[in-house]
Amino acid sequence: xxxxxxxxxDLLAPNARADYLESFETADLVLAHHGINANARRLSHFxxxxxxxxxxxxxxxENMNYxxxxxxxxxxxxxxxxxxxxxxxxxxxxxxxxxxxxxxxNIDPHDGAKYIGRGLLQITGRAAxxxxxxxxxxxxxxxxxxxxxxAWALKIAAEVWDLAGCNPxxxxxxxxxxxxxxxxxQVGLASRADWLAKTRHVWPTEGS
Numbered sequence: 001x002x003x004x005x006x007x008x009x010d011l012l013a014p015n016a017r018a019d020y021l022e023s024f025e026t027a028d029l030v031l032a033h034h035g036i037n038a039n040a041r042r043l044s045h046f047x048x049x050x051x052x053x054x055x056x057x058x059x060x061x062e063n064m065n066y067x068x069x070x071x072x073x074x075x076x077x078x079x080x081x082x083x084x085x086x087x088x089x090x091x092x093x094x095x096x097x098x099x100x101x102x103x104x105x106n107i108d109p110h111d112g113a114k115y116i117g118r119g120l121l122q123i124t125g126r127a128a129x130x131x132x133x134x135x136x137x138x139x140x141x142x143x144x145x146x147x148x149x150x151a152w153a154l155k156i157a158a159e160v161w162d163l164a165g166c167n168p169x170x171x172x173x174x175x176x177x178x179x180x181x182x183x184x185x186q187v188g189l190a191s192r193a194d195w196l197a198k199t200r201h202v203w204p205t206e207g208s
Contacts, residue, residue, distance in 0.1 A: 002037045003037070004024060004031075004047075008203075011202065012047070012202060013056040019148070019153070030155055031158055036162075041170055042171065045175070047202075047203075049166075049179070049182050054122075062096075062124070066088075068082055093110070097109070097113050103125070105130065114126075115144055119156055120153050121182060126141065128160075136159060138152065164181035
């Protein structure tokens with residue numbers, strides 16, 4: 001088992017939130033349950049994804065505060081032109097309902113905003129909250145803010161990783177496959193690669 005120390009977290013994420021740091025106090029046991037810290041390669045890939053998704057352990061909730069011009073770039077299939085995007089500019093709840101509504105298990109009118117991305121691996125959508133909550137025997141669907149709790153944040157991230165089947169692609173050292181499993185695509189791949197370089201320095205694999 002590869003351990004995680006406070007000093008290592010401070011090195012990687014010097015501006016980390018206190019509540020996230022608290023969630024890592026039991027990291028060794030939590031991650032061992034899913035074999036994530038069985039070797040340095042898995043741990044470095046896991047932490048690279050966590051550090052990207054949480055912006056260096058500083059981001060709790062997905063940022064949905066965009067300029068109209070940026071909305072056209074991020075969600076080109078959702079907004080035909082600037083006029084269509086304008087009502088959702090700097091309007092996070094409305095935007096979340098627009099882009100997440102009617103999918104990912106979101107069925108009620110404001111589920112998009114209610115089940116927005118939260119936590120260390122940005123769990124998103126009512127279906128994901130329900131599934132992870134059932135696996136951890138916790139009322140996550142009913143209380144989505146629990147994804148931010150120090151008692152649950154890392155446990156949820158580990159479940160997300162396990163559910164996505166990330167250990168094998170991490171063992172194969174495939175950043176693209178790990179990212180696809182976590183993100184559903186390759187969004188932020190360059191940033192994830194940067195984080196992976198940093199985590200590999202902290203937890204080097206044999207021969208690196």
